[in-house]
Amino acid sequence: AVVVVGGDPEATAEVALGIARVQAAHRRVAVADLLGGSPALEALVSSDDPHGIVDSFLFGVSLNRVAHQVPDSGELFIIPSGTSPIDYEDIFGNTRWRRLAAGFREVGALLLVVAPVDAANLVDLVFATDGAVIVGDTVPGDIPVAQTIGWLRPRRSGLTSVAGSAPLAVVEAARVKPRGGHRLLAGAAGLLLTLGVGALALWFAYRPYASERPPRIGAKFSAAPLASKLTPDSAAIAARADSARRDSLARGLTSPPSDSFPLLTATNASDSSAAAAWAVRLEQTNTKSGAILDLRQRFETVPAGTYGFDLRTRFFLLVAGAYSTRSSAESLLVQLRNHRILAPGMGSVTALPFAFMVQADVAVADVPTRLARFAARGQPVYALRQANGGANLYFGAYESAQQAALAVPTVKEAGLTPTLVYRIGRVF
Secondary structure (H helix, E strand, O other), rough: EEEEEOHHHHHHHHHHHHHHHHHHOOEEEEEEEEEOOOHHHHOOOOOOOOOOOOHHHHHOOOOOOOOOOOOOOOOOEEOOOOOOHHHHHHHHHHHHHHHHHHHHOOOEEEEEEEEEEOOOOOHHHHHHHHOEEEEEEOOOOOOHHHHHEEEEEOOOOOOOOOOOOOHHHHHHHHOOOOOOOHHHHHHHHHHHHHHHHEEEEEHHHHOOOOOOOOOOOOOOOOOOOHHHHOOOOHHHHHHHHHHHHHOHHOOOOOOOOOOOOOOOOOHHHHHHHHHHOOEEEEEEOHHHHHHHHHOOOOOOOOOOEEEOOOOOOOEEEEEEEEEOHHHHHHHHHHHHHHHHOOOOOEEEEEEOOOOEEEEEEHHHHHHHHHHHHHHHOOOOOOEEOOOOOOEEEEEEEEOOHHHOOOOOHHHHHHOOEEEEOOOOEOOO
């Protein structure tokens, strides 16, 4: 799910449609109008039903009812605004967006939410999705760069403004511009915007969030949006759901290549109650190289040092420890502060039960050599001692399967098979 946001409603809607049309050729796409009745989007809806996305949030109207397929446009659906005025503060702050985004992601579909740049709580909506595409010169001041997927703006002279501001100099400059070349400039701006939409749509097709194969019909999921329209084949649904229960992403060797955001399932679900879930959150860094450097230097001596992902910021999250009780992780946190590895007041205890299995039942004598080999390659692999006297090697630590899905490309880049498990055992 992506938010397309801009100050010009017409241009913002056209950019969203440009992305949607390209993506709808190979997967299902829904464009939700939260501009408040965009003519460009409403023109594609032939139904007389006035209900829309706002009615779904306020009154529980089914998304299946308010999503209208566009004829001769592949798998493109339009979800109009609806019958009620849009209370952005209430709707954009709704926790349902996370479930909605996860539902679309699970079935391999794309949700594009079209919104104005100055809407209240816009940042909450962006954080609930995979990020924002900004259209035009006005930049939402509270959206971090890490959440910005792309920025499309026509080439022109002048200043870029931040949402909520309108510098007098910009207004005056706009009044005194000569009109002679207006059509030429407008045409050039339109061409640049069109090229930008095309490039962005191409990026969507190959970005880490996109499918690496034709879209899944998907596993049946009670929170998945547009269930009847996005999952038409019940036999395929049952087959894929059964496959997901049996295997994780890594074990689907007989299946087509998997999405970068699959519905991961831990292969050792029976071990969930014994998971070494508790860990210490050390710090965040916005680059993988920074995370690797800190693990090698500042946090070289911490037990079970590794990194995961923060769903809100998409930053790398450095963590240490793997314990079955919270009190054990709290003891580690105290030790790290006492030894000045963490500054006073820094760090926190968190539950991270999931990891990717690297190797199972490794002889304890071989563990140091193997960990050194992985460390030399910049891979955050750690060992946990098992009850049978051996050790399991794990990659990463994650609070949920959804969070672990963010790491699949990184795991594959490391040459590892991303088999999701509950991490079990005790630190060395």
